[in-house]
Each structure stands twice: as C-alpha cells, then as structure tokens.
Amino acid sequence: MNEKSQQLTNRIAVLRAERKMTQKDLAEKAGVSRQTILSLENKKYSPSLVLAFKIAKVLDVAITQVFQYKEESK
C-alpha cells in the first residue's frame, strides 16, 4: 500500500515453513512476540537490524537470505 513497504521484502514465512516451525516457535527462539513475526511476514514493516540478525540466526541463514532490499527509483 505504501511505497516503503515494497522496498524491503522477506522470506521469513518460506524459510520458517521449510524448517517446520510455527510463528510461535520462531518468535520464542528469536525472543520476540508472535505478533512481531506475523507483522513482518504480512504487513511487512521494516524490522530493526538486531531483530533481522536474530531471525537470520534462528533460521540459520545469512541476513541477506532472509531480507532483500530494493532501493526505489526516485
């Protein structure tokens, strides 16, 4: 809906499903609320760098494997 949400995409749901983890599982392991994971997957607000690192760590991949950034053409 807004422009900002489209410059950052993530594959959290996919990677999570591959590992057969629920949102709750991932949230607990990352030390955040389930709402936070859900919001990232769906509403896709931009997480903090620390949270991004934590999620990548739990999913056992590089941060860039989870999050892709496309700068917009101004």
Next chain:
Amino acid sequence: MNEKSQQLTNRIAVLRAERKMTQKDLAEKAGVSRQTILSLENKKYSPSLVLAFKIAKVLDVAITQVFQYKEESK
C-alpha cells in the same frame, strides 16, 4: 554502558574515513540526518534494517561488513 549497545557494533566511521566522506556526506547519500549517522557511530543505537542497507550501499560493502552482531550469553 548498557548491555544492548554491546551486541551490535559497526565500522561506519572507519569505512567512511577510508572513503574520505564526512558524516554529512554519508547522511545525505543515505538520505538521513547527520545526527543519525553521528548517533550510530558514537552512541551506537541500533539502526533499522533499511537504514543499515542504505548505509552499506553508500559505503559499497555488504551489510555484514558494516555491522557485526554478537548475541549475548544469557
């Protein structure tokens, strides 16, 4: 001083100096205020993932080259 500030470190100042850029230069190219760059370099608060990507882009290195995350031993 607080625990959180120590789990995330960055090499912004070093990389910036190598490229002979001022804080103002980097701020403008990244599209943020100079205060934000200064705060990241010194007070080291944790940036958003998008900002981290922008800074890495301007410095022309991978995000992990700029920011290092060390999880703490609970």
Next chain:
DNA sequence: CATTAATGTAATGAAAACTTTACTTTGTGT
C-alpha cells in the same frame, strides 16, 4: 463434526529510532 493448533485482525501503549534545531568543541589550513 468437534477439538485444538496455527494464523490472522485489531487496538492500546511503551520504547526506540530518527528528525530538527541550535549550540559547543575539535581539527585543519592559511
């Protein structure tokens, strides 16, 4: 079909990021 797990929606509030402005200190060069 009934039960439970998983996901989604929504609202409120706290905390942190980031902006803006203004001023001070430190460096650098002439």
Next chain:
DNA sequence: ACACAAAGTAAAGTTTTCATTACATTAATG
C-alpha cells in the same frame, strides 16, 4: 591567530517498531 569545516552535545518532538491482550478465522486431526 583566525576562519571555517567537521565532529560532538543536547533537547524536544514525531514516527515506527514491538509488546501485550483479546478475539476471530482458518487449517489440521481424531
């Protein structure tokens, strides 16, 4: 020493992340 650029300090205000709680909907399974 002077001037100017760069870096630092500080404070107030806005925006966004993230937590918390509660409830609704959608799988999945017996």
